Amino acid sequence: MQKELIKGPADAEPLVSIIMPLFNAERFLVQSINSVLNQEYRNWELIIVDDFSCDTSAGIAEKFASSHERVRVFKLGKNSGCPAVPRNAGIRRARGEYIAFLDADDLWLPEKLSLQVGYMEKHCDIFLVYGKCLTNAGGKLLKNAVPNKLRNGAISRHLYMQNFIPIPTVMIRNTIAGKEYFFNEDPSLRAIEDYFLWMEISLREKIGFLNETLAIYRIHRGNTSKGALAFFRKNMFFARSFRDSVPKRIFVVKVISLLIILITTPARKAVRMLFKSQEANLKP
Numbered sequence: 598m599q600k601e602l603i604k605g606p607a608d609a610e611p612l613v614s615i616i617m618p619l620f621n622a623e624r625f626l627v628q629s630i631n632s633v634l635n636q637e638y639r640n641w642e643l644i645i646v647d648d649f650s651c652d653t654s655a656g657i658a659e660k661f662a663s664s665h666e667r668v669r670v671f672k673l674g675k676n677s678g679c680p681a682v683p684r685n686a687g688i689r690r691a692r693g694e695y696i697a698f699l700d701a702d703d704l705w706l707p708e709k710l711s712l713q714v715g716y717m718e719k720h721c722d723i724f725l726v727y728g729k730c731l732t733n734a735g736g737k738l739l740k741n742a743v744p745n746k747l748r749n750g751a752i753s754r755h756l757y758m759q760n761f762i763p764i765p766t767v768m769i770r771n772t773i774a775g776k777e778y779f780f781n782e783d784p785s786l787r788a789i790e791d792y793f794l795w796m797e798i799s800l801r802e803k804i805g806f807l808n809e810t811l812a813i814y815r816i817h818r819g820n821t822s823k824g825a826l827a828f829f830r831k832n833m834f835f836a837r838s839f840r841d842s843v844p845k846r847i848f849v850v851k852v853i854s855l856l857i858i859l860i861t862t863p864a865r866k867a868v869r870m871l872f873k874s875q876e877a878n879l880k881p
Contacts, residue, residue, distance in 0.1 A: 613694075642669065645701075646671050649677075671687075680780075699765050703815055720805055723803050727768075727806060730813070753843070756796055781794070785834070
């Protein structure tokens with residue numbers, strides 16, 4: 598059964614449902630929620646799905662919910678071990694015409710929602726829109742490498758080679774022709790479940806790029822993507838899963854590029870450690 602969305606008068610701003618999976622993010626959660634509260638666009642609901650946190654995260658979220666009626670908190674009965682599960686739980690509860698994603702350790706810039714809603718209202722043929730993202734690594738803000746040359750529309754071949762769609766910049770339509778899209782909940786795909794979903798969407802719907810910086814992605818020890826071998830295995834599974842959707846030569850290039858990353862990553866790490874030790878020895 599198709600879920601009923603909340604729609605106001607024809608001239609009213611459409612509701613945006615913001616999905617925030619939460620697990621042990623007490624260090625970052627207040628800033629992340631405040632980046633939603635500080636949005637220029639005001640017609641939104643924040644759906645926080647707590648994945649059985651064992652720190653003070655749930656309490657922080659509940660405190661916000663008690664003082665802001667647009668913030669709703671739901672708790673899973675046990676830890677899922679995969680961000681896809683709380684994200685999907687949030688999608689099922691989303692009542693807005695649009696859905697946006699913000700992890701509990703990332704941040705939005707104040708104009709994020711207003712820019713994207715304006716874009717989606719003007720481009721009714723676009724199902725998903727994404728933008729540029731800053732990366733906060735060790736306190737330094739770095740720009741991400743989004744291929745600006747891509748045009749709105751079919752981008753699946755480019756996306757197959759590289760996931761250039763940062764999840765905190767994504768906005769999608771809640772439903773289209775009765776269809777809903779969900780993240781793959783297979784635990785072995787943890788950290789690339791968003792890549793899977795973007796690829797599935799790109800094969801069926803049109804994707805748009807908004808040439809604006811919309812969010813800040815934090816890199817820290819708690820991030821889910823770890824290890825060259827794990828990266829290789831997950832991305833090889835991705836490559837095989839969608840190999841029939843791209844020309845054979847693109848599949849071969851993808852596999853070769855993954856092998857190069859697997860082989861060279863240990864060497865790059867060793868060089869970085871060597872330089873760090875040399876710098877430490879040179880310090881007075």
